[in-house]
Amino acid sequence: MPDNDDLLIPARTAIKSLRDSGYNNAASALSELIDNSIEAKAKNVEILVFEKSETVRNRPTKKISEIVIVDDGIGMDEKILKTSLQFGNGTKLDSRKGIGRFGMGLPMASISQCINVQAYSWRNSKCLYSYIDCHEIEKSKKSEENRINKVIEKELPKHISKEIKKTKSGTAIIWSKFDRL
Numbered sequence: 001m002p003d004n005d006d007l008l009i010p011a012r013t014a015i016k017s018l019r020d021s022g023y024n025n026a027a028s029a030l031s032e033l034i035d036n037s038i039e040a041k042a043k044n045v046e047i048l049v050f051e052k053s054e055t056v057r058n059r060p061t062k063k064i065s066e067i068v069i070v071d072d073g074i075g076m077d078e079k080i081l082k083t084s085l086q087f088g089n090g091t092k093l094d095s096r097k098g099i100g101r102f103g104m105g106l107p108m109a110s111i112s113q114c115i116n117v118q119a120y121s122w123r124n125s126k127c128l129y130s131y132i133d134c135h136e137i138e139k140s141k142k143s144e145e146n147r148i149n150k151v152i153e154k155e156l157p158k159h160i161s162k163e164i165k166k167t168k169s170g171t172a173i174i175w176s177k178f179d180r181l
Helices: 011-019 025-041 076-086 105-111 134-139
Strands: 045-056 059-071 114-121 126-133 169-178
Touching: 011 076, 011 114, 025 045, 025 059, 045 169, 076 114, 076 126, 105 126, 105 134, 114 134, 126 134
Parallel strands: none
Antiparallel strands: 045 059, 059 169, 114 126, 114 169
């Protein structure tokens, strides 16, 4: 198995560089995901912000624990969901129409703001899930550990589903473990 010196893009070190590229603030990163929702024919896009209480220097304070972008677009099947979380892959690589040609938007915008991004997408009653966790990638020892996570069937977390109107199809992107917000 090749070591990092033999890889064109060593994921363990590249993920740190990718996190520093492209998006200067949360607003520009969020606009990328909203653009994706518009491309997916969403009529409604919601941004939910969840907070948690913490004690910092003996003072109670609230911190953002999750930002969730939810739409009622066409949703993604397993193949599209999988490629949506890959860097430089996507469904519009050969297209000159619309936005999102380079397959970098969702993962780059997300990791520019947080360590963990989860993607849920549903069509009818089937909800699919996958995620990226930057710490997992940084800690991996072998190149084969840096494959995209499997897409599995999994329900949207209850604290989110109770806040939205469930539609026939849609997508929810959850940002958490903030270190740059």
